[in-house]
Amino acid sequence: MPAEAPAAPEVATQELTYREAVRLALEHEMAADPTVLLFGEDVGEPGGPFKTTEGLLQRFGPNRVFDTPIAENCFVGVGIGLAVTGFRPVVEIMFADFLAVAMDAVVNEAAKYRFMSGGKFEVPLTIRAIGGGTGRFGAQHSATAESWFAGVPGLKVVAVSSPSDAYGLLRTAIRDPNPVLFLEHKGLYVRKGPVQVGEGGLIPIGSARVRREGSQATVVATLLMVERALAAAQHLAADGIDVEVIDLRSIAPMDLGTVRRSVEKTGRLLTVEEQPVNQGWGNSVIASLVEAGVAFKRPPRRIGLPDYPMPYSPVLEDAVLPSAESIAATMRELVRPA
């Protein structure tokens, strides 16, 4: 392996885009740990289809950053083989929809590996997948895939909505001794925000984040839906409706404690996810609170995508994605029913 260049100086807080935060997290983990590898389709010379790996090949060399054939099931399996023999690979799935191609490697191998060996193996594999709508990519390039993998014991599923979470949770995911599915949203790459870089910026997996405090209703969201929920909360504040917004950040494990504390305060709950609500994670959130005996002032609500694949037409894509307006309208119904 080539000698490492000295790590870039870590300034405490930087204003970064979501894309830069992902790239910097990879760079910092690769600099900190020579066993971290990065591979996938076009991640080397081209710098990644969404430019999240730019410059990493040049910095870390072809033994640590390399392009693969277009064969997701196989290169995730290759990642497993590397992970159980001393490396910490990060693989990139160009569009989260392609996770379906790698379903066997993710679900049957990576997730069950440790279990099937009676706990002897660790599988420190990070699978980054880029999902979500707004790109006009149609039915096979727009999935968030959140709930496809949420019910798979042995796997952790993380979904990041901000530059600071992208940085802090990706670094934690790479250090995790378990396979972690790390979901990024392609509609968020240009968003900017403050990021605490360095060790202090690491965020534990399995902790939700209260993005906005409020007293009258709770919205739980992930990925792009978080900023739309925040925008909705902003609109509602003008009408005197005070909404709390929680970013789940981790689908598995799920931080139900944070959600529960919020709903015990507000008594009203709306879940917003960018996938069909049937079998979505909103169901788990609501069911868990009901089982725990949380008192709701109003029946909880769920919004998400309709039960058909993502349409291409820009007009239709905009219409099916939950918007700040549709979230605000549902919140209004929850807080001030007609």
Added chain:
Amino acid sequence: MSEASAPTAVTTERLGHWYREMLRIRLFEDKVQELFLRNLVQGTTHLCQGQEAVSVGVSAALTPDDYVTMTYRGHGQALARGMDMEGIFAELMGKRTGVSRGLGGSMHLTDKDLNLIGCFAIVGAGLPVAVGAGMSAKLRGDGRVSVTFFGDGATNIGTFHEALNMASVWQAPVIFVIENNLYGEYTPMRKTTPIDDLAERARPFRMPGVVVDGNDVERVYAAAREAVDRARRGGGPSLLECKTYRHRGHSRTDPGKYRPDDEVKAWLARDPLLITGARLRSAGALTEDQDAGLRSELQAQVDASAERAEQADVATLADAKASTYAS
């Protein structure tokens, strides 16, 4: 593609050791069948009687540091690689002392210390993992190789082609070993595969593909040795097709009635134990008394291992929970 060359001479002592290993696997598998009938082993098992020469011949070409992945028909490879027999029996009986704490079962025998890094019940799943292990060795430059065992059926699934392609473009030190027993589960190969020699499938991936008599342990060893040596010196991957036959059905519920009697008869006459036994006898290294003595010694070992395993504590839910995630 080529036919394997004549075996390099091995000492009678070494051949005798391989005979012993093959016999040990045979008696183990027969015992598993018996335990099944007594309901001590449940679910399913895929036995390898008749295919022992592949496990023993390939394993003989490896060092303890080399990586191995195998399939649900993996008892033979696990034993040939040195996995503790009692630990396997215990695993099959769902005991806490099993090699995978009773959580894996017959189809998932792994041993980190022996570099038996994976054992899969999904056809074709082991090949990409083996390529990853090969890349691991290549990146470290430590001279290890990675061997993956799989059946003829796996050569029709995507990961076979994907893994051979990746191993070739990356020149990973991987030896792909096909145990061609002529049937993908219950279906004869001629109905699923347009070629007779699966080693032909090496050619489009620009790697050597060799057909070898999988019932002749010496020939298996010689061909494996050549492929392993090439991989170790940086010559990249190889495909080794070992033609063999399972004496039993696909799994424990399958009597294998779909196979013509004369075919079964012909293959039983080519039993790897008969082939190697005859060679040892003609070299004066195995009398009938010695053979009988060896059988009773190994049978006693097998029976004692199974009995000890039977006495062990059953697997626990606490282990199941603790083994799901690493902390």
